[in-house]
Amino acid sequence: MGGQACVFYGAAEFSRDTDLAILASSENLARLKKSLADLKADVIAVPQFEAKYLRKGHAVHFRCNHPEALGMRVDVMTKMRGVDAFPKLWTRRTTIEVDGSTIELMGLPDLVQAKKTQRDKDWPMIRRLVEVNYFANRETPTKDQLRFWFLELRTPQLLIELARQNRIPAQLFRQRPLLTALESEDESLLAKLLIDEEEKVRGADRQYWMPLKKELEALRHARISRTKPTAGRRA
Amino acid sequence: MSSPASDDDAFQPMPERTLFTSGKVVAIYRVGFFTTILRRNQLNFPGCQRLLRGAKLCLMITPEEIVGEEWASWYRLSPQERWHESEKLWQVYFYLGGSLDAQPDTQSPFFDPGAPSMGVAHGRPGMRILRRSRV
Numbered sequence: 001m002g003g004q005a006c007v008f009y010g011a012a013e014f015s016r017d018t019d020l021a022i023l024a025s026s027e028n029l030a031r032l033k034k035s036l037a038d039l040k041a042d043v044i045a046v047p048q049f050e051a052k053y054l055r056k057g058h059a060v061h062f063r064c065n066h067p068e069a070l071g072m073r074v075d076v077m078t079k080m081r082g083v084d085a086f087p088k089l090w091t092r093r094t095t096i097e098v099d100g101s102t103i104e105l106m107g108l109p110d111l112v113q114a115k116k117t118q119r120d121k122d123w124p125m126i127r128r129l130v131e132v133n134y135f136a137n138r139e140t141p142t143k144d145q146l147r148f149w150f151l152e153l154r155t156p157q158l159l160i161e162l163a164r165q166n167r168i169p170a171q172l173f174r175q176r177p178l179l180t181a182l183e184s185e186d187e188s189l190l191a192k193l194l195i196d197e198e199e200k201v202r203g204a205d206r207q208y209w210m211p212l213k214k215e216l217e218a219l220r221h222a223r224i225s226r227t228k229p230t231a232g233r234r235a
Numbered sequence: 236m237s238s239p240a241s242d243d244d245a246f247q248p249m250p251e252r253t254l255f256t257s258g259k260v261v262a263i264y265r266v267g268f269f270t271t272i273l274r275r276n277q278l279n280f281p282g283c284q285r286l287l288r289g290a291k292l293c294l295m296i297t298p299e300e301i302v303g304e305e306w307a308s309w310y311r312l313s314p315q316e317r318w319h320e321s322e323k324l325w326q327v328y329f330y331l332g333g334s335l336d337a338q339p340d341t342q343s344p345f346f347d348p349g350a351p352s353m354g355v356a357h358g359r360p361g362m363r364i365l366r367r368s369r370v
């Protein structure tokens with residue numbers, strides 16, 4: 001009756017696709033095309049795998065058909081709202097090794113920015129991402145970590161705790177106006193301000209996607225009309 | 236409580252004598268600009284009590300208070316441990332016949348109701364539903 005049951009009924013999900021942020025240079029795309037061909041990956045939705053769509057901010061969605069990766073989903077993107085361009089992301093990446101293979105992960109602060117979308121499910125994720133980092137490092141924080149927590153923590157109690165221990169540089173108040181409310185140590189006020197902050201960002205994401213969604217819609221219609229048999233056409 | 240510091244980048248610790256404790260393991264003792272981490276077992280060292288006299292004790296929030304026991308124990312795992320636990324979840328997921336298709340995400344700008352689906356479970360082929368709840 002716990003998490004596994006929630007997974008069974010479809011309410012709880014753990015990530016089953018692999019999201020790749022890539023540099024959209026022609027050489028890199030050629031290399032990626034080759035790797036995807038090795039995986040026998042097909043594009044499963046609009047848009048098609050073309051640099052022009054990636055550069056506009058669309059994602060391209062693949063499903064692998066290679067027996068060793070059967071059904072695996074791979075999403076490729078190159079530009080995300082509010083996230084720095086790829087060369088900067090690359091310098092801040094985290095590198096891990098799994099069973100002898102090297103995997104490059106997006107750095108935590110960049111991942112948090114990438115998660116600031118219009119979707120409900122991304123916001124609890126952001127909160128947890130920052131909380132884990134805070135609890136793991138709060139005893140000997142670096143200046144970068146302090147800045148990150150002041151700008152990204154979404155837990156009123158932890159923001160208050162952080163502010164009790166550190167003076168906040170003035171420029172951060174400009175970057176995140178709700179920090180001024182920390183003076184009051186009022187958790188419910190902070191909770192409300194965090195909701196307002198979230199709503200503002202989600203609204204900005206909806207705005208950002210409006211023209212892109214229209215374009216996707218047009219591409220879907222074009223795909224449907226291509227696949228529909230033409231009326232009146234007989235052999 | 237914190238108030239705006241200078242415009243530069245520097246984060247300044249609060250100047251008052253404050254003892255922060257995170258419950259079980261360590262205490263952080265701060266006097267002026269100096270921060271000392273004291274292990275619990277060091278608190279009885281000679282001179283320690285005198286040093287701490289008059290310090291303000293602030294209990295640090297534990298993960299349990301914020302997210303409950305289950306999530307707190309997940310938080311406490313190392314990234315490597317979390318990776319391994321996640322691999323175990325995958326095995327159970329496949330055992331139950333879980334599909335690799337993404338859940339329909341109607342809030343995503345990428346959501347395409349017409350996108351083709353594998354339509355089958357990719358996991359253990361032996362998983363069958365023998366009885367369903369009424370709902």
